[in-house]
Amino acid sequence: MYHTPSEENYIKCIFHLQHNIEKVSTNLLANTICTKPASVTDMLKKLQTKKLVNYEKYYGVKLTESGNRIALDVIRKHRLWECFLVNKLGFNWTKVHEVAEHLEHISNKELINRLDDFLGNPSVDPHGDPIPDQKGKFKTIRQSCLSDVPMRQYVSVSSIKNQSSQMLDLLSHYNITLGTKIKVIRRFEFDGSAEIKINKAPLTIVSDQVAKNVYCTI
Amino acid sequence: MYHTPSEENYIKCIFHLQHNIEKVSTNLLANTICTKPASVTDMLKKLQTKKLVNYEKYYGVKLTESGNRIALDVIRKHRLWECFLVNKLGFNWTKVHEVAEHLEHISNKELINRLDDFLGNPSVDPHGDPIPDQKGKFKTIRQSCLSDVPMRQYVSVSSIKNQSSQMLDLLSHYNITLGTKIKVIRRFEFDGSAEIKINKAPLTIVSDQVAKNVYCTI
């Protein structure tokens, strides 16, 4: 069964929002997708008839099993293309998201599986997010953000939560990228900022917002 | 200015048909694109207002300079992606056309130019067709089909005119691919077939249809 790019975008968006929220609301979806609540209602009805979501009027929406499966397929494609763009074409990791938004809607099993092999079956994308396999399975890595990580111990940056280009720009400026070794020296209660050591550079301070969005493995 | 995938398909199609025919007719376009004449008329009016074609009621259509430029851009993308699919992902050349039909509509200059570099700035695609450069320029190669090529002299297969998967399948069976060395031994007037030597294999006979669609450089 074929799904339009628009349908796939809604499904993907519901999938991501479900990580934090039990039932996803119409307004939240509208804000995230940059559309109007009325349009969301229309689409949710359509996805309901396709049995991709469980949608109850006024009560929000949840993905069904098959909706979930489609989300994982789209995410797999998105993240594999991001790997391609960064690792093979040399794109900056701040710029790949937008291009991958288009590539992710091309549906051809052989294409994606060949791409996967060509890239060496990567398990994470350039932002450290896990890539689902053909069956929609992926490993979750045990990781904590810089605000929670134990102090005075080197940890390794494994993923970035807020992937806006503004954030990624800032991280580039700090010379923080995936795999960077960081040690938290001190935390300041006043504003939640943290003094950290990045590789062998002099100590710096990162804001609460940064600390909460940089995830590391211990 | 943005053009929809549908607009791009019409433009590309007009471009290809213009090689053989001066003014492209509504019905011809409809048959080629697998749509109805009424839909073609609608689209031609739209492309006219965008100044991508010169369209006169009942008299057929021609691309304008900017229409031509867009066609070349789409063809560039299509052929670069075909190179990627065959040379990097290992696709069979009979299967790449369909996938490239989708990829060609992704518009991102940086993506295409990086892809071009990644592939080593190829000048022809896996079917031997020339790839326009960033400025829409490409080299045309002096080539003739097996029906016209001089006899008893090795020539090198440089492109295939009819690229249907049926044709490509047949060529695979003959072990004919781009770069294959072929010598025409005899031509039969009765049905236009030709006896040829392919590499060091025993002599075989190819039909008129094949001979007219396999192009070679001398």
Add this chain to the structure above:
DNA sequence: TATTTTTTTTAGATTTGTCTAAATATTTGC
């Protein structure tokens, strides 16, 4: 040339995804 056939266009309908404005339901705050 007149008639028939073919081609092309017009008119009006349909589907998809979106929108605005209005109506309705839910939630919040007193």
Add this chain to the structure above:
DNA sequence: GCAAATATTTAGACAAATCTAAAAAAAATA
């Protein structure tokens, strides 16, 4: 618990790309 604020849905419209059926123009043919 009720009024006000907020969230959601409905109703009706629109643009894009397509379609069918009918009308009109061009081409073929007798």
